[in-house]
Structures are given as structure tokens and as C-alpha cells.
Amino acid sequence: MPADLAVIGLGHLGLPLAQAAVAAGIATIGYDTDPRPVAELAAGRSPVDGSLSAAEIRRMLARGFRPTTDPAELGRVRTAVICAPTRLGPDRTLDLSAVEAAARTLAARLRPHTTVLLESAAYPGATEEFLRPLLEQGSGLRAGRDFHLAHSPSRLDPGNRTHDYAHTPKVIGGLTPACTESAAAFYGRLTDKVVRARGPRESETVGVLESNYRHVNIALANEMAVLCHDLGVDLWDVIRCAETKPYGFQAFRPGPGVGGHSVPLDPNYLSYSSRTPGHPLRMVGLAQEINGRMPQYVIQRCATLLNEHGKSARGARVLLLGVTYKPDLADQEGSPAPEIATRLRDMGAHLTYHDPHVPHWRVRDVPVPRADSLYEAAAAADLTILLQHHRTYDLQGLAVKAQLLLDTRGASPAGAAHRL
Incomplete structure (x- = not known):
């Protein structure tokens, strides 16, 4: 059966998206160049620690989900979502090599009227300056005219049963108004609420702000932990009392370090960006x-x-x-x-x-x-x-x-x- 959706990248971003799409009745394939996660999924096992359970994978397969390493499958879908992993390198630059590989593979098989969405973490401008040229050069098609292109920052919170995919608003920003509406039509099938940004840059910057907000506030809590220990103050009691304030305060708690998949981003350290502001986000660097x-x-x-x-x-x-x-x-x-x-x-x-x-x-x-x-x-x-x-x-x-x-x-x- 032909698929309507291709999820490119079967990691912590791609698998929950594929699960939500399958649950919504969308015929979905999962594409990855690495045969290991494809083989694990085909066998009914999750290839990603802390992601979907084996029972959830088996339900997806029973509903028609097909993991594959065959790039030809990408040329048969109406919507393709790039969920390739991006991480910070030792020099704090964002590594988009996996996004580049996904884009080149998709571009060679891209058909007119396809909607292409980027969910991987990206710097402001990446959809237009980095992803768009790869897709256009590889396909001979024009973004905004021959195919739709948009960005949507990931808002996954693994293990959160309250704010799952369907109950978390989805921000989208398209290259053109038509691109935005095409993306909205797709995500509207998966989530209760779609929020339209003015464009892909605004959507990308939403992801930067949300990630940095977490890291900066955890850094404040960590500094308070050190200070309170030196003062002989019970920080945990301080937080318990402070979070009773009904406005202007959100409780963050210290810990031995900051884990997770989101990374703090300073646009001044974005190696692929042709236009950096020239003013580093000093608070982000200090938080890190x-x-x-x-x-x-x-x-x-x-x-x-x-x-x-x-x-x-x-x-x-x-x-x-x-x-x-x-x-x-x-x-x-x-x-x-x-x-x-x-x-x-x-x-x-x-x-x-x-x-x-x-x-x-x-x-x-x-x-x-x-x-x-x-x-x-x-x-x-x-x-x-x-x-x-x-x-x-x-x-x-x-x-x-x-x-x-x-x-x-x-x-x-x-x-x-x-x-x-």
C-alpha cells in the first residue's frame, strides 16, 4: 500500500511522530540509512532507549507502519518530515550533517506538490539557507512553487503522558503562506492545536528560545544550589515555598548536570549560518x-x-x-x-x-x-x-x-x- 508520510530518521524525534501519524490513520513509512534501527523496528523492538515500548512498536506495525532503508520509498509520499539527529560539536557548532544527508536522499526522489517539513533542531535561517538549496538543487524543483517547505520545532517530552503529541500545540512556519497551510493541514491531523509562525525563521527561533530557556533556568537553580549549600540554607525548601507564587515564577530544580536531547544554541556559534548577529547570547554561554x-x-x-x-x-x-x-x-x-x-x-x-x-x-x-x-x-x-x-x-x-x-x-x- 502506498504511504502518505515518510518519517526520515528513526530516533527520538522520528519514532513518536511516526506513532502519532499511524494512530491518526496516516499510512506511514519510516526511513533510515542505518539498517540497525530498521531491523529492530521490523522485529517489533524499539531501537532507541527510553522511546517507545515493544508493545507500542508492535501496534504500529499491525496498523501498517513500515520501516525501510529503501530510498525509492521516499518518492511515493505526499509528506516527508526530516527528523535527523543534530548535536553540538566540541566547538559548540551545530552538526547538520545528518540533515544534509537526509535532504540529499530526499531531493533525488522529490515529486511536485510534496510537503517537506524539518523537525530537527536548527538555527534561525537553516530551512531557507541550508535545507532549501539542497532540495532544489537535487530535485530541480522550486520550493514554494513546486513543493511546500516548512519548519516545526520539536516539543517532545519523553515519558510525559499528559503532554503527548496530540495534546501539545505544534508551531509551524512555512516558506510561503501556502507552505504554512499545507504544514498546518498535516499537523492538524496529529495534534489538537496548530500555531502558525510568521515564517520558518520565527519557527526555528521558537526552538532556540525554548531550549535556551530550559538551560538558563536550570543554570540559575544550579548556582542557587551551590550558594545555598555554602550559606547552610535548605534550597529545596526555598523552591517549595517560591513555587507557591501564582505569577512571575516557574520552579526549576538543580541536579548533577543537564541531560536530554535539546541543546543550548547560541547563533554566534552556528557554523552553517551565513549571517550571525555578531552579539553572542552571553547568558546562554554562561548557563552552559x-x-x-x-x-x-x-x-x-x-x-x-x-x-x-x-x-x-x-x-x-x-x-x-x-x-x-x-x-x-x-x-x-x-x-x-x-x-x-x-x-x-x-x-x-x-x-x-x-x-x-x-x-x-x-x-x-x-x-x-x-x-x-x-x-x-x-x-x-x-x-x-x-x-x-x-x-x-x-x-x-x-x-x-x-x-x-x-x-x-x-x-x-x-x-x-x-x-x-
Whole structure:
């Protein structure tokens, strides 16, 4: 059966979109150049940690979803959505190589009247300056005349059952008004509300603002955590009280680092952009610096706690609880746990870990032993560190068993543990 939609990129962006489309009755194919995720999906398994369950994948397949590595399939759809991964490189530039590869593959098979949508993280101007020329040169077609082109920032919150795809407003910005309406017609089948931006640049900048908002506010919470510890103030009680204010305040909480798939973007560091503003977003850069220091701050707190109890980090038995970036998910994208584990190892500590969602864990290609009995491991460890609070953890019980418990998430009862 011919498909109406092609989702290009079967990762954390593409799979939820494909799921929403299939649920809406849209004939959907999932395309990826990597045969591994395609094979996993075809076998009824999720290729992405913390994404869809095996049962959800099987339901998609039963409803007609077809994963494929055949690029010819892209020439038979009415709508193609590029969900290729984009990440920041070591120099803080956004790597769009996967988007480029997807665009070139699609362009060679692009038909007139197709709607092409970009959901991958992008800088303001990427749809027009980067994606459009690739599609036009590869297809011989003209965007806005022969095919529709638009951008829509991803707003996925993995594991959030309240704000799922259908109940999260979708922002769209088309190259032309007709492009916007074509995109609106597609997304209107998947979500309760579609919000039209003035154009793709505005839509792209929505993604930049939303991502930076998260990172900047987490950085403020992290700075407050350090300050409050130095002052002997209970930050978690401060946040509890502050969030009762009915206006002008949204609670963000500190942690051992900032994980997740969204990245802080400063347009001054966008390698593909031909026009940068010349004024770096200083607050974004500072937020990234502050958040990047949190793993080292956790290590300092660990060393201090051990020292106060007559122990050294060298030779200490340390249990890490929760190594994913988000509670109750298996997704480890951007988790601070590997850096913290590496630093502890470098100090000579002996590590074990426990995570109900991660059966095996390696750091620098070296396996970390997994604790089979959580309470026995906590009792045996010189220091237990809560890095992620999964709902299965009974922190009151762990605080009783553990010799020392450092809670980096503020999830333990007051007085039951040392909190960040």
C-alpha cells in the first residue's frame, strides 16, 4: 500500500511522530540509512532507549507502519518530515550533517506538490539557507512553487503522558503562506492545536528560545544550589515555598548536570549560518558553563562527605543510583552519570551502579558492575549517590540502609540524606 508520510530518521524525534501519524490513520513509512534501527523496528523492538515500548512498536506495525532503508520509498509520499539527529560539536557548532544527508536522499526522489517539513533542531535561517538549496538543487524543483517547505520545532517530552503529541500545540512556519497551510493541514491531523509562525525563521527561533530557556533556568537553580549549600540554607525548601507564587515564577530544580536531547544554541556559534548577529547570547554561554561544572561540583561534595567521615575517595566503595537523564526512562542521552563515574574512577573509587531501566552500563568502554540487591549494595557502599530519582526507589528506606547518601535531586525526605 502506498504511504502518505515518510518519517526520515528513526530516533527520538522520528519514532513518536511516526506513532502519532499511524494512530491518526496516516499510512506511514519510516526511513533510515542505518539498517540497525530498521531491523529492530521490523522485529517489533524499539531501537532507541527510553522511546517507545515493544508493545507500542508492535501496534504500529499491525496498523501498517513500515520501516525501510529503501530510498525509492521516499518518492511515493505526499509528506516527508526530516527528523535527523543534530548535536553540538566540541566547538559548540551545530552538526547538520545528518540533515544534509537526509535532504540529499530526499531531493533525488522529490515529486511536485510534496510537503517537506524539518523537525530537527536548527538555527534561525537553516530551512531557507541550508535545507532549501539542497532540495532544489537535487530535485530541480522550486520550493514554494513546486513543493511546500516548512519548519516545526520539536516539543517532545519523553515519558510525559499528559503532554503527548496530540495534546501539545505544534508551531509551524512555512516558506510561503501556502507552505504554512499545507504544514498546518498535516499537523492538524496529529495534534489538537496548530500555531502558525510568521515564517520558518520565527519557527526555528521558537526552538532556540525554548531550549535556551530550559538551560538558563536550570543554570540559575544550579548556582542557587551551590550558594545555598555554602550559606547552610535548605534550597529545596526555598523552591517549595517560591513555587507557591501564582505569577512571575516557574520552579526549576538543580541536579548533577543537564541531560536530554535539546541543546543550548547560541547563533554566534552556528557554523552553517551565513549571517550571525555578531552579539553572542552571553547568558546562554554562561548557563552552559555553569551546568557543565555540576558534575565536578558533585565530585567535590562526595570527596568532602567521605573526608568528614574519615574516608578517602581512593579505595572508597561508591554506589551510583540512576544513570539515565530522566526519571523512569532508559534514555541516557546527555546524562551526567558517565562523567561523574569517570571522575570517581580517576580518584581511585570502586564503583557499582543500580538502575531499573539499564541492565548493563559501560563507561569509557569499561563495564560498571551492577548491584543486584539494592539495599545490600547501599549498606556495603561507603557512599551512595542518587543521580536520578526513579519512582521505584524508596529513599526513606535507602537512607536507613546507606552509610552515606548524597541526594542530587532533592527527592529524599528532609534530614534523611545529604542533599545537593
